[in-house]
Structure formats: C-alpha cells, structure tokens
Amino acid sequence: MGNWMDKVGFDLEQLALAVADQVRKSGYLQVDETTIRVQDRKKTGSTHRGYFWVYHCPKQKLLVYQYAPGRGSKVPRGFLHGFQGVLHTDGYAAYLTFIRDAHIILANC
Numbered sequence: 364m365g366n367w368m369d370k371v372g373f374d375l376e377q378l379a380l381a382v383a384d385q386v387r388k389s390g391y392l393q394v395d396e397t398t399i400r401v402q403d404r405k406k407t408g409s410t411h412r413g414y415f416w417v418y419h420c421p422k423q424k425l426l427v428y429q430y431a432p433g434r435g436s437k438v439p440r441g442f443l444h445g446f447q448g449v450l451h452t453d454g455y456a457a458y459l460t461f462i463r464d465a466h467i468i469l470a471n472c
Contacts, residue, residue, distance in 0.1 A: 387443065389420040389425070390447065391422060391451070392446065392451065394416070394419070394443075395452065396438075397414065416430075416431060416438055435457060439458065454471040
C-alpha cells in the first residue's frame with residue numbers, strides 16, 4: 364500500500380504541474396491572494412498567517428492554488444515565469460512589478 368500511495372502522489376504531482384503549465388500558457392489570467400491560518404509544528408496550538416495565491420484561467424476553466432508563507436512579489440513572479448498575456452489583478456502592489464515586463468499587460472479591477 365505504501366508503494367501505491369507513492370505512485371498516486373507522483374501521478375498527482377505530475378497532473379498539478381501539467382495544469383500549472385496550461386494556466387501559464389493561457390494568455391489571460393485572473394490572480395489573487397488570500398490569507399489562511401497555518402498550524403506551526405514548532406508551536407503546539409499556535410497558527411501563523413499564510414497565503415493561498417490563486418491563478419484562474421476562465422477560458423479553460425482551470426485553477427491553480429499555490430501556498431506561500433508570504434505575500435511578496437517573488438511568489439507570483441516565480442509562478443508566472445514565462446507567462447505572456449493579460450494579468451487581471453486587484454491592484455495589490457506585488458503585481459506592479461509586472462508593469463515593466465513587455466510580455467504582460469497588467470489589468471486591474
């Protein structure tokens with residue numbers, strides 16, 4: 364059973380990577396981040412703030428969630444490496460770094 368779980372984990376990871384690639388190739392993305400409470404193994408009963416970054420491709424009906432402990436611009440910049448097209452965001456300052464990118468049109472709501 365352990366080998367089965369290992370294989371399922373590997374297959375699901377490959378699926379997640381393939382979906383992320385399709386999202387990056389879409390040409391139009393809606394992006395947002397939201398806070399979540401994350402348990403800390405080092406502090407029993409304690410939580411800290413983490414973030415789910417959400418990348419939504421409405422045309423293909425695909426969605427990717429990315430966890431990160433912070434809210435800085437390195438998170439979306441890393442995920443969106445190679446993305447070309449329209450990036451629809453809420454205007455949060457972390458997305459402003461994409462203004463300098465010639466391959467991305469930043470659209471705020």
